[in-house]
Amino acid sequence: MAGRTWLQHATPITFGLKCAGWLDGTLRARARLRDAVADASVLQFGGASGTLAALGADGEAVTTALAARLGLRTPDMPWHVERDRLAQVGAALGIACGTLGKIARDLSLLAQTEVGEARDRDEEGVGGSSTMPHKRNPVRAAVALTAATRAPGLVATLLAAMVQEHERGLGGWQAEWTTLPELLGLTSGAARTMAELLEHLVVDAHAMRARLIESDGYMLAESVATALAPSVGRDEAHRLVEEVCRAAIDGRQPLAYALLHDARVTHALPPQAIAQALDPAAYLGTTATFIRNVLARYDASVTLA
Amino acid sequence: MAGRTWLQHATPITFGLKCAGWLDGTLRARARLRDAVADASVLQFGGASGTLAALGADGEAVTTALAARLGLRTPDMPWHVERDRLAQVGAALGIACGTLGKIARDLSLLAQTEVGEARDRDEEGVGGSSTMPHKRNPVRAAVALTAATRAPGLVATLLAAMVQEHERGLGGWQAEWTTLPELLGLTSGAARTMAELLEHLVVDAHAMRARLIESDGYMLAESVATALAPSVGRDEAHRLVEEVCRAAIDGRQPLAYALLHDARVTHALPPQAIAQALDPAAYLGTTATFIRNVLARYDASVTLA
């Protein structure tokens, strides 16, 4: 290993917990979008200026019949210049793009050659470079990241368009016409592409384990401090472990080695306790419960759907 | 009157219907914001990387106790990098700003000196011009319009910030820190200022009536076409009235005069029917029901609150 420095890695998590986080956000994004669409499924029917005057006394009856035929709810009054429900649909689409973009960002980071913990499947003709025979581009992640890059500006347009004049917006209304369909297309494209990517995701458990080994125990420094805390106090434990880390990093030692050679540590923790504290599989806390919770919600959503 | 041209006015509506539209949007904006805040009132507690590993077996119990003490819901799992619920709060704030901005835009148009149908109350020291002794600026409407101008970009920031890396966003997370509070401040300022403006709004019914009279009946052209339709067919009625309008505008005649002198019209409609068709108070359609519907929802919301 070429030197040893402070890590950017936090304490280790399982890949399952990461996936549970993606699922957690995606379930909410889907539910939010369904709610927003249901909420916006309201008939807009008001005639020239929202009074239905041309229908005389029949306005209410025609409204009810028309809504029924279109499968839409009847509004309390026409909403031609109150565009909040469409803006809400746009926002729900934008948030869905953000949620999918976060998954794509994570996957693009995991797929980096230096990391290699997960990647899109190799497929003839997908993502090949036109000039570099050895290269595959993460094109599916790019679709979702493009959507996440474009959606915020489009949602901003829908919000800006809400300030419409009197009974007919000038410019604001027309600005919705292309913007909402674009948001729908982006979200739908991102969702479908991420579904394809995730369904066939190549997960490299070996690389994940290798990462833990290469980290020489440093990712578990908090675990050691936690183990030391009952004996020396929480603050002192943190300070002590940071000091050991610093010296060990300078001396290019694995953390286990440095801990076992520091009397202040070994005075408080026997070797097997140090080994136990450095075992990533033993430092997962509430992970299993978290995953179970999210999967239960997913199962319920599938049953409902 | 200086000439007569095609109008931009649609068929007339009552000021009550306009207010009902504002209320309709505002009631939804308030409900949406409450829902979003309730939905986002979820504890975020995950330790270093979302596993609560430092709490050993106590993660779930501590989570439950902490959520109870803070009056927040317990999440299925930590959500440090799934920011959709905060983005949803931001979107609800942005939509509320749009709804308030629409009211402010309408009021600024109504308050134009040439229109003068509604305006903020005169108040010593509010909106006075520093150089023009005769002038009052619509400063309260400006507050809401400023909020509606700024909110879309801030919501876009929150959406862009959702694409966070792994278990800790770099830049995205920090971008929320000032943006969400700014959105809260803008919405709160716009809501309070519009409440003040509307509570003391000076409504000039005389000016509204004068507008109808000055329009020489043209605003009711659709009403005449509707009255003619049973006799001559809908398309022909529209064509005929447009032709009469065109000639009358060129000849600078009130619409009533032109209609009463067109044999095709008088053949189908007796004078009293023409007069009836030109009465704005008789061409309000479903207006009363619409207003009643929205007021009923408002009443229910007040009872609930």
Place this chain on the structure above:
Amino acid sequence: MAGRTWLQHATPITFGLKCAGWLDGTLRARARLRDAVADASVLQFGGASGTLAALGADGEAVTTALAARLGLRTPDMPWHVERDRLAQVGAALGIACGTLGKIARDLSLLAQTEVGEARDRDEEGVGGSSTMPHKRNPVRAAVALTAATRAPGLVATLLAAMVQEHERGLGGWQAEWTTLPELLGLTSGAARTMAELLEHLVVDAHAMRARLIESDGYMLAESVATALAPSVGRDEAHRLVEEVCRAAIDGRQPLAYALLHDARVTHALPPQAIAQALDPAAYLGTTATFIRNVLARYDASVTLA
């Protein structure tokens, strides 16, 4: 006149000055866009990763030849992930949309039936309402206002897309593909439509003059205060005129009448000085110079083009 209130009108300006302001902004918008396009007309040619390695020693020569053939400048180095010049083009387009939108907003306000000072020409089949025979919609202004509503979000997308990864952006690069062409289309459509609108604009000088008369002199209150200032001091003049305005507004008097009946005013200003101060044509200050300046710049730009 139905009552008299504080005005929202500032001191009067000529329609020529308003047009000069539009031209002033438009000339800058056009120049800025030309500069940005010229600045961005730089060859991007770098091979797989920006080194032109596959060309061996010929990279520079091929670059030069290719740029010459395409009529582009040779860059100092490939710029595949430095997108600032494209973002600058996008910003120049967005600013142009804002400038055109401001003209359209002004025109839509001037075209209001209650104002009627300027409007798009009447044209068979343009802007007619499908249900209201008497109505014409300002469709050309709507095109520019739509562009001005949509452009800010699209420019934001281009800026957000700048943060590209290493030698190939993932998502950021692809987000430009549709966004820049949309901005080009919006700007081009807004420019062409506003050109059509302005070329045939119907300007109603009679209505403009009528507005001045209807204002009963109040728009010139600053002028009176300015005339009084040498005698009573600037602050006292402002206070005094505001007091006279207040009483005259309450008493529904023209300002001239109120001034001529206030001894403090007549003590300082003889009647003909009051009349002079209330003449809008005599209170135009530097207007003619401003218009001349802008027209000179326009003339120069035409000669150059």
Place this chain on the structure above:
Amino acid sequence: MAGRTWLQHATPITFGLKCAGWLDGTLRARARLRDAVADASVLQFGGASGTLAALGADGEAVTTALAARLGLRTPDMPWHVERDRLAQVGAALGIACGTLGKIARDLSLLAQTEVGEARDRDEEGVGGSSTMPHKRNPVRAAVALTAATRAPGLVATLLAAMVQEHERGLGGWQAEWTTLPELLGLTSGAARTMAELLEHLVVDAHAMRARLIESDGYMLAESVATALAPSVGRDEAHRLVEEVCRAAIDGRQPLAYALLHDARVTHALPPQAIAQALDPAAYLGTTATFIRNVLARYDASVTLA
């Protein structure tokens, strides 16, 4: 090495070329910002409505004197409602944030523990984790990435604010008040922080070299195809090398090994030519010229400044 897959790496570049790209963008960002500020350094002075009427015949002289005293240019006419030059300053700030954000993104990717090619210096008290003794957070990169995340929405606000009404914008004008200062603060903070980061950047040439070695030659596949092209044609060379790559990846062989054992390759290229094609230092193309060009521009800019 845990398996061998298609790489995401393009052909290799030097770290110097990457830095040259950052510098290239930064030099333009700085020049663009200076130009925009210079362009916007124009006096706004128009009195109540842009005519300077209260100054009588002295408008032009006072304007000239005031501009001189403030060190600003004299405008052709007042620009209170033509905000394009301020929007241009905002856009230049937003583009600068994007350019700085791109550097920060690259550095955050290079600083990943798995990559480790460059990182912020270790500093007592900067970026330490509160719970993880072994961890350092890239806080300086976060500042620039936060700016790049927030700037697009703020620029969008300035553009949306351009559509101002008549001689005084309502809402649009006021929206600039906080937005432009925020953009200035973000850009200035990002620039200063990135300057600190880059000045003391820890560059790990050993890690960079190790990356090339670990890639087993695959990054140079294009180089091999280029070397083969004269013998077998460009398309066939690409196809052949991709086929060799595929088999070698499946067989977990270094590319050199696979090439030396493929008769179609060795028939066209002797072993020393293969070795030469696989030498990254020999496959840098025009890199040196590119770097020289950008440094020359930097030198010129320093001399000028």
